[in-house]
Amino acid sequence: MPDIIGSREKAVAIIEKGGKREALELMEMYPNVKSVLKKQGGRSGVYRIYKMKLLSGDRNTEVLHREYGMLFKLDPRSVYFSPREAEERQRIAQLAKEGERILVMFSGIAPYAIAIARQKNCEIVCVEINKKAAEYANENIVLNSFVGNIENICADIKKVYGKLGRFDRVLMPLPETAFKFLPQAFAVAKKGAIIHLYGISSEEKLFSDLEGKIKKTSARHKIKYKVIRRQKVLPFGVRMWKVRIDLEIK
Ligand SMILES: C[S@@+](CC[C@H](N)C(=O)[O-])C[C@H]1O[C@@H](n2cnc3c(N)ncnc32)[C@H](O)[C@@H]1O
Known part of the structure; x- marks a missing residue:
């Protein structure tokens, strides 16, 4: 299952397996997903961030994530966040x-x-x-x-x-x-x-x-x-x- 971070308006999907075709399928299945990122290994470094490759969609991966009525602005490429x-x-x-x-x-x-x-x-x-x-x-x-x-x-x-x-x-x-x-x-x-x-x-x-x-x-x-x-x-x-x-x- 991908991690989907964001809102109904704009979200980013993070996957572990698959390529461009899977990324396009995901974007079709979830119209709010504007970018698909693929993990390149585990979390690393002091900041605990995944290295990720953009498989498809918008280069701007900053989103506003909704969780229990709260709003979290973040870019999963530069900070740790786990939905x-x-x-x-x-x-x-x-x-x-x-x-x-x-x-x-x-x-x-x-x-x-x-x-x-x-x-x-x-x-x-x-x-x-x-x-x-x-x-x-x-x-x-x-x-x-x-x-x-x-x-x-x-x-x-x-x-x-x-x-x-x-x-x-x-x-x-x-x-x-x-x-x-x-x-x-x-x-x-x-x-x-x-x-x-x-x-x-x-x-x-x-x-x-x-x-x-x-x-x-x-x-x-x-x-x-x-x-x-x-x-x-x-x-x-x-x-x-x-x-x-x-x-x-x-
Ligand atoms: C596993 S993440 C958790 C972040 C946040 N609590 C969350 O749940 O989304 C750990 C965080 O600790 C930060 N960190 C690592 N070493 C630290 C240090 N010595 N002092 C302060 N922050 C540190 C990293 O940059 C990273 O954002």
Whole structure:
């Protein structure tokens, strides 16, 4: 199944297999699809972007994506965005509590921050290293009318975490390497704070791998915590899963 990002007016389809013929068929089947991109391998680099080839249609692949009444402007060729994580964003927004101070590390175009702000009155800080993604985040915060609720910072979280204050909740949606940023999350977490840590695991070691990494890092930093939730988020290839572990800091 292709990922279709955009709206009824203009969307981009992203496929893994097929060529020009399949691209034209897709555009015929979905008249709103104005461009078809083909992935050239997996996500790569610090920005976690797919290299993609334009198979057919408009070279301008910037779209306005609709999700649960929210609007996200983005170009999938320059920023990370996954429409498959829509349910996960809703889950996180439901877990957030009114009045919390929330840090979204690795915030991208700000879909998690906006999903939370739409449901709860919270003070949210986003930190994203990709300048283009941070620019889209600024636009999306305005588009969804959350200017007063969400602060957006374009920076490496490791360089700025010390200046952000303390938080009731910390999101870490960078599944491949988020565990490496646990020391920064521990440093900004208030007592009782919740950390949502994402990871990639095999079917066999679903949560145990990531829990092992949490145990090691927390011991090194003398942090006491309790695992309060384990969530399978999405399938991630053959017998692999994107998972989330929620920790409460003691
Ligand atoms: C998996 S994407 C998630 C983006 C967004 N949260 C979303 O769900 O659409 C991870 C993001 O982290 C950003 N990133 C990677 N390393 C970072 C760092 N050290 N500090 C801040 N952002 C970083 C990448 O540029 C990328 O946009």
